[in-house]
Amino acid sequence: MSAVSYGMVVDTRTCVACAACVIACKTENDVAEGFSRDWIFTATSGSFPNLEMEIRSERCNHCEDAPCVSVCPTGASHYGPGGTVQVTESKCTGCKACIAACPYDARFIDPRTGAIDKCTFCVHRVENGTPTTACQEVCPTKSIYFGDLNDPESEVSRLLRTRQAYALLPDAGTRPKHFFLK
Amino acid sequence: MKRRQFIRVGSYGAAGAAVAGGLTTDWYGRYANPIADPGTDGDRVVPSFCELCFWKCGILAHVKDGRVTKIKGNPKDPLSNGQLCPRGAGGTGLLYDPDRLQKPMVRRDKRGAQVFEEVSWDDALGVVAENFERIKAEHGAGALALFSHGYGGSWMKHLFKAYGSPNIAAPSYAQCRGPREVGFDLTFGSGVGSPENTDIRNARCLVLIGSHLGENMHNTQVQDFADAIRNGADIITVDPRHSVAASKSRWWLPIKPGTDTALLLAWMNVIIGEGLYDRDYVEQYAYGFEQLSEHVKAFTPEWAYPRTGIEPDVIRRTARAMGAARPATLVHPGRHVTWYGDDTQRSRAIAILNALLGSWGRKGGFFIPSQVSIPPYEYPGYLPHDDQAADRPAPSDYPLADQVLAQGVCDATVPGVVGDSRIKAWMVYGSNLPTTLPDPENTYKAIQELDFLVTVDVLPAEIVGWSDVVLPEATYLERCDELFAPWWREPYVAVRQEVVPPMYDSKPGWWIARELGKRIGLPEFFPWKDSEEYAKTRLEAAGLDCDVMRADGVILGEPAPLYFEEGALPEFYTDSGKIELYSPKLAALGFDPMPTYDHSALEEPPEGYYRLLFGRAPVHTFGRTTNNRLLSEVYRENEVWVNRDVARRWGLEDGERVYLQNQDGKRSSFSAPVKVTGRIRPDAVYVVHGYGRRAPKLRFVHGKGIDDNELITRYKVDPIMGGTGMNVNFVTFLRADDLEVAS
Numbered sequence: 001m002s003a004v005s006y007g008m009v010v011d012t013r014t015c016v017a018c019a020a021c022v023i024a025c026k027t028e029n030d031v032a033e034g035f036s037r038d039w040i041f042t043a044t045s046g047s048f049p050n051l052e053m054e055i056r057s058e059r060c061n062h063c064e065d066a067p068c069v070s071v072c073p074t075g076a077s078h079y080g081p082g083g084t085v086q087v088t089e090s091k092c093t094g095c096k097a098c099i100a101a102c103p104y105d106a107r108f109i110d111p112r113t114g115a116i117d118k119c120t121f122c123v124h125r126v127e128n129g130t131p132t133t134a135c136q137e138v139c140p141t142k143s144i145y146f147g148d149l150n151d152p153e154s155e156v157s158r159l160l161r162t163r164q165a166y167a168l169l170p171d172a173g174t175r176p177k178h179f180f181l182k
Numbered sequence: 183m184k185r186r187q188f189i190r191v192g193s194y195g196a197a198g199a200a201v202a203g204g205l206t207t208d209w210y211g212r213y214a215n216p217i218a219d220p221g222t223d224g225d226r227v228v229p230s231f232c233e234l235c236f237w238k239c240g241i242l243a244h245v246k247d248g249r250v251t252k253i254k255g256n257p258k259d260p261l262s263n264g265q266l267c268p269r270g271a272g273g274t275g276l277l278y279d280p281d282r283l284q285k286p287m288v289r290r291d292k293r294g295a296q297v298f299e300e301v302s303w304d305d306a307l308g309v310v311a312e313n314f315e316r317i318k319a320e321h322g323a324g325a326l327a328l329f330s331h332g333y334g335g336s337w338m339k340h341l342f343k344a345y346g347s348p349n350i351a352a353p354s355y356a357q358c359r360g361p362r363e364v365g366f367d368l369t370f371g372s373g374v375g376s377p378e379n380t381d382i383r384n385a386r387c388l389v390l391i392g393s394h395l396g397e398n399m400h401n402t403q404v405q406d407f408a409d410a411i412r413n414g415a416d417i418i419t420v421d422p423r424h425s426v427a428a429s430k431s432r433w434w435l436p437i438k439p440g441t442d443t444a445l446l447l448a449w450m451n452v453i454i455g456e457g458l459y460d461r462d463y464v465e466q467y468a469y470g471f472e473q474l475s476e477h478v479k480a481f482t483p484e485w486a487y488p489r490t491g492i493e494p495d496v497i498r499r500t501a502r503a504m505g506a507a508r509p510a511t512l513v514h515p516g517r518h519v520t521w522y523g524d525d526t527q528r529s530r531a532i533a534i535l536n537a538l539l540g541s542w543g544r545k546g547g548f549f550i551p552s553q554v555s556i557p558p559y560e561y562p563g564y565l566p567h568d569d570q571a572a573d574r575p576a577p578s579d580y581p582l583a584d585q586v587l588a589q590g591v592c593d594a595t596v597p598g599v600v601g602d603s604r605i606k607a608w609m610v611y612g613s614n615l616p617t618t619l620p621d622p623e624n625t626y627k628a629i630q631e632l633d634f635l636v637t638v639d640v641l642p643a644e645i646v647g648w649s650d651v652v653l654p655e656a657t658y659l660e661r662c663d664e665l666f667a668p669w670w671r672e673p674y675v676a677v678r679q680e681v682v683p684p685m686y687d688s689k690p691g692w693w694i695a696r697e698l699g700k701r702i703g704l705p706e707f708f709p710w711k712d713s714e715e716y717a718k719t720r721l722e723a724a725g726l727d728c729d730v731m732r733a734d735g736v737i738l739g740e741p742a743p744l745y746f747e748e749g750a751l752p753e754f755y756t757d758s759g760k761i762e763l764y765s766p767k768l769a770a771l772g773f774d775p776m777p778t779y780d781h782s783a784l785e786e787p788p789e790g791y792y793r794l795l796f797g798r799a800p801v802h803t804f805g806r807t808t809n810n811r812l813l814s815e816v817y818r819e820n821e822v823w824v825n826r827d828v829a830r831r832w833g834l835e836d837g838e839r840v841y842l843q844n845q846d847g848k849r850s851s852f853s854a855p856v857k858v859t860g861r862i863r864p865d866a867v868y869v870v871h872g873y874g875r876r877a878p879k880l881r882f883v884h885g886k887g888i889d890d891n892e893l894i895t896r897y898k899v900d901p902i903m904g905g906t907g908m909n910v911n912f913v914t915f916l917r918a919d920d921l922e923v924a925s
Contacts, residue, residue: 013430019817020271023801030222033815034815053861123217
């Protein structure tokens with residue numbers, strides 16, 4: 001495997017749920033009012049006073065086996081650069097089959113275009129010489145890592161080798177490329 | 183929360199057309215897929231610094247076709263380090279807020295009824311100048327008071343000093359940070375300032391007392407907090423609520439509200455008793471160790487347990503963790519510390535604990551900050567006035583207050599509260615007093631007594647509706663301001679630059695101050711053409727390159743040693759020249775020279791009532807940002823945190839709407855959903871401050887959630903410096919459904 005495979009790793013230990021990633025994404029990508037491509041999920045377990053809380057900054061998992069791609073009738077949902085999952089607005093009819101197929105609830109219709117919108121892994125930046133995504137760049141706790149999962153020297157590969165990590169809904173069988181560090 | 187819950191479909195006329203464009207007969211798959219570029223990179227990128235809160239992070243504003251598209255952190259800036267908090271990233275939500283004040287307005291009806299007439303700047307300033315001159319002639323300059331919050335306020339303060347009024351107040355003192363500054367000053371001879379000189383990133387043990395870093399998003403502190411987590415620091419969080427910081431901590435101490443000083447004393451007891459303190463440091467630098475060790479002998483963990491609810495074993499183990507990591511143990515001084523009226527003494531206890539651990543001036547404790555010195559602009563000198571500020575009945579009240587008390591100025595406006603009413607008129611700059619000063623009814627009462635009220639603001643906040651003249655200010659992205667040269671780890675100077683010209687008929691604060699100054703006969707105080715020329719003059723006097731400043735937004739100074747071990751001077755500006763564990767100054771004034779704890783003074787909530795606690799959401803700076811459409815999308819309204827067992831007793835469901843009513847029968851204007859959670863003690867409820875807004879023209883946030891400040895009808899004043907302890911109110915629940923049926 002030598003082709004680039006972009007992936008994301010979020011450190012749940014340092015993420016404070018501030019949602020800077022959400023706001024930076026919205027302005028970088030001109031996301032429609034009322035919608036967002038990434039979001040914060042918090043899960044609390046235990047009961048007072050023995051509690052644990054996990055915080056995750058979540059978005060499209062850019063699955064290797066993406067049901068949104070296979071279900072798309074027009075080819076609008078497709079695998080783009082670095083194995084990311086992208087949507088071509090002009091090909092999207094807004095049929096929402098992908099919304100139903102996505103186990104991560106990562107997609108929505110942009111009311112301005114009627115087409116599907118979702119996280120692109122900021123491919124317009126990464127393919128044009130800015131190595132970071134907007135959410136990663138803004139993050140005040142540096143909890144978001146982005147890079148080539150096929151490059152063993154990349155920060156994301158190193159983190160996945162050295163830290164305990166998990167993906168969401170692995171049983172969905174979509175081979176997500178978004179991981180969370182415990 | 184599931185993301186879908188906050189997704190709403192906006193109203194966009196263009197949606198239908200775009201869908202129709204897809205209904206052609208092409209077979210879509212056969213065309214190549216382009217990479218779509220949202221095109222938000224600016225054709226210009228302007229460095230400046232942020233004003234969404236008061237930390238002042240360096241930003242890079244992208245401007246495309248005259249519109250600010252996005253705001254990034256300035257990597258050259260020592261506060262942002264290229265990263266931003268959500269508020270900083272959402273600054274365009276303020277700039278393009280459709281509810282912004284657009285034109286100067288003059289009241290045409292009684293106060294409280296929002297009947298205004300739009301007028302020209304000339305007319306509006308004429309009315310203000312006339313009133314300023316009249317007030318001075320009839321009552322003296324001191325009868326005009328300024329309330330100010332935010333960096334642009336510097337121009338108004340300058341105007342007031344030139345005018346000759348000593349009544350320049352900022353709620354950020356007596357309603358927020360004041361007790362901390364006084365407590366640390368009494369101990370180390372200097373306060374911690376803003377940005378605080380806390381060396382969080384190098385701490386090996388970090389103790390947070392009610393300080394909810396991560397929800398309180400002072401950017402650099404949170405960056406450093408994440409570093410501390412990554413470095414494996416032992417984090418101890420003391421908070422009645424399981425805050426985000428608590429979730430990152432090895433120890434969460436869910437303390438009974440109001441008892442923090444008891445815990446601090448017990449920690450001192452263990453740290454001294456078990457010899458965990460820094461003997462050399464204390465011997466060399468501290469005064470009064472003998473008295474302190476005698477004083478804390480009685481405050482054992484067993485003594486503290488029934489008061490605080492924290493088990494003796496936990497108190498001992500956390501004290502040992504602090505001792506083991508010293509001097510890289512930072513007991514954080516907090517920021518909003520006006521809680522219970524004994525706040526200076528609690529801050530003193532925090533300072534003393536740090537002194538015992540030897541953390542002041544040490545790596546991982548408090549660094550010694552330095553500053554780039556810039557000569558002041560040469561003015562003729564402010565008019566001499568021997569007028570005392572009107573905020574206290576006698577100078578001997580709150581003797582260690584070193585700034586004007588905002589609530590005192592408010593009280594001095596009402597006849598009979600602080601002697602005769604000495605204050606006749608207010609200028610309010612960027613501080614929405616009805617949600618800032620405790621007991622808004624009292625504030626409204628004072629406003630009704632005023633001869634004249636002028637407000638300078640960006641948004642139609644509550645205070646605007648009560649004003650006689652409203653002056654719409656340009657936002658921080660539309661103006662150049664005073665230079666910023668903080669005391670910090672890396673000394674530097676930053677400049678705020680005009681990113682885009684002011685929208686509508688808004689004007690920058692410097693222009694408003696200068697035009698008023700000219701009209702009231704003080705032109706010599708405003709000799710500069712504009713704030714840019716002003717800043718340039720000062721920079722050149724300091725020998726700094728204005729072109730570099732314009733291009734980079736910051737200029738770094740020479741770094742100085744940060745720690746005693748690196749050569750920073752161990753100088754303490756107390757009377758004894760030492761760290762005062764025992765304070766002769768407090769003793770001389772008749773206060774406890776060392777902190778004590780009086781459990782009998784702690785009021786318990788009545789049956790069925792819960793202590794009202796309030797704090798922050800990371801996307802908001804109190805009410806200043808809750809109308810920001812970008813930011814409030816993430817946190818639309820606040821919720822009432824209710825302990826799960828309490829909710830069960832009341833039969834409250836998660837998400838059910840309630841009103842809160844306090845011990846004095848004051849009911850919240852609006853309702854909020856209940857958040858049923860294990861993350862708070864059963865004797866307290868919590869809301870995020872800044873919601874429940876009553877100003878009807880804040881269309882996005884009006885009526886959303888509950889305003890805690892409305893329910894703060896009582897407060898306890900710190901006898902040492904006059905801070906208003908506001909965590910002393912109790913609330914009960916009223917089901918929204920029941921109330922609606924009844925009405």
